[in-house]
Amino acid sequence: MTAAAPLVPLSNRSPERSRALRDLLVERFPDAVLVPERVTPPLATGCQALDRLLPNGGLPRGRMVTWTSPEGGATAMLRAACMGLLEMGHRVAWVDGARTIGPSGFDGPLIVRPAESALALRSAEILLRSGGFGLVVLTGCDPEHQGMLRLSRMVHEGQGAFVALTERSLTATVRVTSRFLLDRFRWAVGPFGDVAAVESVAIEITVKASGWSRSTIVNLPAVSHELRLSVEPGLADRRGTLD
């Protein structure tokens, strides 16, 4: 009597193949939750500088992230994250509560410009609750405690990623702060020896979560020609220049 042949060759049961298959499934079905892990994988933004700082390498889904220093380069980092997610095929919405998006920031995500602060909060809630958006960013709105709780509930319901630029971080799972490092700015000097332009700035970003604290310094380019009101990007606007 001879033993029956195995149904699957032993070579096909190697851990490498299992890992490769799992990686392939995660890549093809990023929204799916692996049953053994019972957790939703984070949303990698494609912005390496930010992903390296965040727990598990991305923005948590179904959890609130607060960026508590609105004037510390947060918009630049989040705009880059939005573009990365858009490139990956996610829907991204930017709720501009204070209606302050400027000429260089309108490209990319769906921009919501509510007429008032209360409506900004409501807009974010609607978008978060739908579950149809990979990332929702809320800026220019400082919700009260009740509003924060409601936002937390909505983001949990929709299971998308949510970042609020607000000074309140009570219900946040991940808290991000950032600040400019003035002594690390790079300046361009003019013909008279005084400062003519800012070439690049440095910001220090700190991410804190439960059992997680990480900080880094990121250098951001500052395109002075574009910033100094040139109509044509890349060309200096010399009209009315005195020096």
Place this chain on the structure above:
Amino acid sequence: MSFVCLSSPAWPTDAARSTELARHALLLAPRIRLEPARGVMWADARGLDPIVVAAGLGVLASALGVDQPRAGVAATPIAALVAARTGTLPVTVVPPGTDPAFLAPLDLGHLDPPPPQYLYPLLAGIGIENCGDLARLDAQSVEVRFGAEGVRIWRLARGDDHRPIFGPRPRELPSAELEWVDYELADQEQVTFIVNSLLATVTDQLSRRREGAHGMVLEFGLADRTRIELPVRTSHPTADRRTWLRVIRVTLEPVTFSAPVMKIGLRVDAAAPLADRQGDLFDTGFSTERAAETALAHLLDKQADAIAVAEPTLHPLPERRISWRADADGRFVPRILPGADTVEARTPRLGIQLFPAPRSIDVWSVTRRGVPVPDRYYDGTRNYALSASLGPDRISGGFGEPAYDRDYFQGVRHDGVMVLLFRDRLADAWFLAGWWD
């Protein structure tokens, strides 16, 4: 047996009697076709008892003065027509499946339309005298000998008649209306309230049919007996009441009624099945597309211009360099400029944030080469010292608009935040335009 044909050798030619006959005939059958010139009337008896319909039509025709009405009932129009014309009884029934046999002994001249005159000698030449003789031939032989007209006659002789007697039945699209006489509506909000309730009825009907409307017509009857029709459209078929209410509100907003409203009707003008599109495994957002669209419709319902699209204006003043246009489409379309380098776009870079209107500030300045340069400023909440002030960039103009003359400075605060300040040279006042973030 679905065709009932009523024929008379002396069909009344006056329009009034024909109209009266058709009006009463519609009580017997859902679809009636009247051909007074040929002296026949057709009735669609599908799903009905054709003999009852035929007998009813005969009685009706007699009562309205039609001389010797005869009815024919058959499964094909040609058999029903010939039965009505050749029958001696008030109702002649051709049993199903016997149409060719019924036609076979009849002369070819009974067919309608009859064969052309030139065919008779040709047909007689090969011994064809009645429909049965012709029906026995095969199509190829008939076509070779008698041409296309011969084939048409051959088909009729075989009881093969597929001519459309009745036009396609128009689809009944959902509609709702409300009319009143005891009060008058002049307030727009009250009108919208009633439209909303009608909309609920219409969208419920659409949902039950698994259809979405992409066109509706609002109809208003006014107290001065005028009628106003307003077409409303959406970009894609939907049965979502909120979406439709939003579109209708936008349509009604500029409308002013010349008299109080006494009647409101809402009917679907164009509908399409709510078919789900074929999915794409590699589209990460496909499964949630409908959820996103519903959310955006909800958002637009809250504020019609909430979703905004920026359009560059190339105006020299930064706060007017882009204009925001409301996007009422309610669809998510990533807006990436063509040719944009996505790798570059993913690289974080500072961008300017502008206040909706420049904020007045107090500035302490120093003079540099004859120009006042900001040294520190107070924005109403706190003082900010500036480490550097880059500029000025002078912008002036105002052709066809209020004149402006400004000196812009890029200030770097002690906390590293870069701000955009300007001095209005006409008003000699300082303003904070925005900041880089």
